[in-house]
Amino acid sequence: MTSSARLTSTELALWHQFKLVGEKVNAAVERDILAASDLTGPEFGVLTRLVDLGDGTLRQGELAMSMRWNKSRLSHQITRMEKRGLVTRTAEGSSVVTVGITDTGERALRPARPAHATSIRAHLTEKLTADQRAALASILESLLPD
Template sequence: MSKESRSIAPLSESERELWHAIKKLGENVISRVGNDIERRTGLSGSDFGVLTRLEDLGGGTLGQAELGKSLGWDKSRLSHHLSRMEKRDLVAREAAELGRGVIITITDTGRREIAAARPVHAGAVRKHLLQHISERDAAVILKLARRLSAA
């Protein structure tokens, strides 16, 4: 154990309670939204994340490294997930020019699937999150999220 870690006090009960509440909030909402998408469209939450980033960040095409970074996934997880999506004809992979990485492109099937899933996603976000918070609460959450992202 490092000297620094020995000198830091453990979380207090209220700090621990806040930490767990924030974790549980994110986990529960993401899980419920993902379950709704999967049940109604067959796309997993991870599939939805990949396809929306391809469309929203790259107009349908992104480098694999950039895609992984936007998802916060390591190379192995992304590669395995893309292989599964490729088998279902949701995405295609090709080597980038001069051997500089891999390019991921959403297929026509992937575009149809994500178009069908977006309204389901919107409804699920409204059902599992937005209808439970006021505009004032939303403003506070956004302000906090922006501050934490900048830190």
């Protein structure tokens, strides 16, 4: 890795483009999910992981790891979602907390899933050719940690 006190203008431009694209696509997708389901992006993320990774329930620690969130952030999010009736939180023993999706959460998720897929297509995948999608996937894969 090259070490320098400052980024070159090319590196800085690439960094800004990378951030801007990610923020723009994510904001558009979250806006579309909210319009379709009244779920925020973080709520959608929690609910989909509960269903996809845990068949409706997960240990809070596993959920935090899957979201790449610290425990405090997830705990605050779950508290807000409990108040909306989207999830329940149950203590199992002295150190295990399980989060489960409610019927209200499942109903909210139904219109959110197709909105999520449609939005990703509209704001990301359909803007690229098949070759560009493959190249982008390869580039992003190379940036993920080992």
